[in-house]
Amino acid sequence: MQYTTNPIVFTVLGIGARKEEDMTMTIDISIRFGAPWSLPGHMAGRTAAPYALGPVRTPRRRVRWHAATAVAAALIALGAGTILQAQDLLNVSYDPTREFYRDYNAAFSTWWEGQGHDAPRIETSHGGSGAQARAVIDGLNAQVVTLALASDIDRIAAAGKLPADWQSRLPHDAAPYTSTIVFLVREGNPKGIADWGDLTQDGIEVITPNPKTSGGARWNYLAAWAWAERSGQDPRAFVHDLYAHVPVLDSGARGATTTFAQRGIGDVLLAWENEAYLALNEMGEEAFDIVVPSVSIRADPSVALVEANIADDDQRALATAYLEHLYAPDAQALAFKHYYRAWDTSAADPADVARFPKIDLVGIEDFGGWAKVQPQHFGDGGIFDQIYVPQ
Amino acid sequence: MTALPRHRRAMPGFGLTMGLTLTTVCLVVLLPVGALLWQGASAGPAALWDVGSRPRTLSALALSFRLSALAALFNLAFGVLLAWVLVRYRFPGRRIMDAAVDLPFALPTAVAGIALTTLYAPNGAFGALATPFGWRIAYTQAGIFIALVFVGLPFVVRTVQPVLETLDREVEEASATLGASRWTTVRRVILPALLPAALTGFALSLARAVGEYGSVIFIAGNIPLRTEIAPLLIVIQLEEFDYPAAAAIGIAMLAMSFTLLLAINLLQIWTRRRTGDV
Numbered sequence: 001m002q003y004t005t006n007p008i009v010f011t012v013l014g015i016g017a018r019k020e021e022d023m024t025m026t027i028d029i030s031i032r033f034g035a036p037w038s039l040p041g042h043m044a045g046r047t048a049a050p051y052a053l054g055p056v057r058t059p060r061r062r063v064r065w066h067a068a069t070a071v072a073a074a075l076i077a078l079g080a081g082t083i084l085q086a087q088d089l090l091n092v093s094y095d096p097t098r099e100f101y102r103d104y105n106a107a108f109s110t111w112w113e114g115q116g117h118d119a120p121r122i123e124t125s126h127g128g129s130g131a132q133a134r135a136v137i138d139g140l141n142a143q144v145v146t147l148a149l150a151s152d153i154d155r156i157a158a159a160g161k162l163p164a165d166w167q168s169r170l171p172h173d174a175a176p177y178t179s180t181i182v183f184l185v186r187e188g189n190p191k192g193i194a195d196w197g198d199l200t201q202d203g204i205e206v207i208t209p210n211p212k213t214s215g216g217a218r219w220n221y222l223a224a225w226a227w228a229e230r231s232g233q234d235p236r237a238f239v240h241d242l243y244a245h246v247p248v249l250d251s252g253a254r255g256a257t258t259t260f261a262q263r264g265i266g267d268v269l270l271a272w273e274n275e276a277y278l279a280l281n282e283m284g285e286e287a288f289d290i291v292v293p294s295v296s297i298r299a300d301p302s303v304a305l306v307e308a309n310i311a312d313d314d315q316r317a318l319a320t321a322y323l324e325h326l327y328a329p330d331a332q333a334l335a336f337k338h339y340y341r342a343w344d345t346s347a348a349d350p351a352d353v354a355r356f357p358k359i360d361l362v363g364i365e366d367f368g369g370w371a372k373v374q375p376q377h378f379g380d381g382g383i384f385d386q387i388y389v390p391q
Numbered sequence: 392m393t394a395l396p397r398h399r400r401a402m403p404g405f406g407l408t409m410g411l412t413l414t415t416v417c418l419v420v421l422l423p424v425g426a427l428l429w430q431g432a433s434a435g436p437a438a439l440w441d442v443g444s445r446p447r448t449l450s451a452l453a454l455s456f457r458l459s460a461l462a463a464l465f466n467l468a469f470g471v472l473l474a475w476v477l478v479r480y481r482f483p484g485r486r487i488m489d490a491a492v493d494l495p496f497a498l499p500t501a502v503a504g505i506a507l508t509t510l511y512a513p514n515g516a517f518g519a520l521a522t523p524f525g526w527r528i529a530y531t532q533a534g535i536f537i538a539l540v541f542v543g544l545p546f547v548v549r550t551v552q553p554v555l556e557t558l559d560r561e562v563e564e565a566s567a568t569l570g571a572s573r574w575t576t577v578r579r580v581i582l583p584a585l586l587p588a589a590l591t592g593f594a595l596s597l598a599r600a601v602g603e604y605g606s607v608i609f610i611a612g613n614i615p616l617r618t619e620i621a622p623l624l625i626v627i628q629l630e631e632f633d634y635p636a637a638a639a640i641g642i643a644m645l646a647m648s649f650t651l652l653l654a655i656n657l658l659q660i661w662t663r664r665r666t667g668d669v
Binding site for chain 2: 128130131134137155210212213246247248249250251262263264265378379380385388389390
């Protein structure tokens, strides 16, 4: 089941109180529903009649108004974003892309100016993929979204902000770079973890975020499922067993990395490959090892243009170029540099490309696509919810 | 009612102050609560009941209210003690301690949560002490309890302190001259006078703990049925774009909190009457 909601926008025009002789009080509140300015797709301005609260006023001949005070006119607009100029662009992205987009924004701006345009002002916002999608649905004025999961962009499409066929508008199903899920273990791999099957042995603690709140965690879960299917186990029993070994369920990928790396909890962290390399980079190669399992999933972070937030043709040109340029050789090289498995190796540093070991990668299409996977596994009462029922 | 003569009040400004108050209460309290109820109403009572009666929801609500009550009880006892020490004794560093009591108010709760987690994690300063005994504090219910005690501590201290300061020592002396033992004086003279204020502090501390999110999610393991608090479950429902389910849990928490606070208020009225302090 799916729900969408419009932000409630209303204006309190005035509130007045008057005290009657018989010590009752009448309160008038007049409220106007709808935004005082035009917000496309939102509730149109409907004016509600003033409400009378409190004890019903009895008619009297001499009603003496001790006071009738109309005090406030307040605007409450939930989710009203800032209005951007044509040469401004807001990219709403997920957590581990911080470093990549910092570099890409600089590279793109230089290239765009080289094409004879004014310098664009590009801003990027990062957070949990689901929360970011919700912010865009609720009115965050993003022209492009670059999220962890296609299903999060599908949510935005379902809210009417971009066309349903967005995935066919860019090459490789609108995934300019991909990643996969690997294991991060403590230095020297003391528990001898080599593959998914080792994770459910006695005494092993696995750190992975909650798939309900983290996009990356859904890839973790699906990778485990894919391995169990390939190796002839009951996948449902295997993921059930796996999550019984999880002592802390963080809400996002960065939180899980902190729990594992800083707090010293757990024997193995299931992580995005790019996040695992980043952890090695930041915390020193002598602290952790990366273990690559026999089977994993091809995690496709997707990108799309948010049609509803495009102000004019200039901005459309900029936003379109911003997304299309992600597939250009120099941008692909940047993705490789930031530990993503991109598509075009022509301009990439061979060392960046050679870093990635070959893995048997399963795609989301092997599961029947997000439209099927999302409700079946992660929906309300889905397979993941059934793991956590009282025994 | 008919023969009531009308008086002009001694103080002006009833209309203005009442209007301002009502506006502020509407904007700050009633509108958000109204939006919550509206969201819940749009789903219908059957859907609300369906979400509210799930084992996972019930377990999260039970966990939140149980640990909040325990933390508030701890704060009640420790807060009265702390207030007593701060008011009755003079010692070096008293003012610093007095100021430190307010720190949980000033610190962003996320900072508190991360700091507590760092300390109580198995590799943290305190957590390392507990590890040899096979105890785990962070990522268990014990960790949640500690976080809730932290955020709720100032309430009892700050409500009891002014009452203690105005308490006449002569009353205690009178009690002693009438032959009461020291313990009887504490039990029959001082504690009854503190009880209404302490109950207020308890109620505030409880209410704060029930709704606490920021500091708890870092130190709780967030495992469903074991260490998942109700506010986190609300956030999870929001992540699933399931606004009515989130509203359902919110309404359940609101109803339970309201009942609890009402009960505490009634208890307070009763104790005031009993102790003759109207």
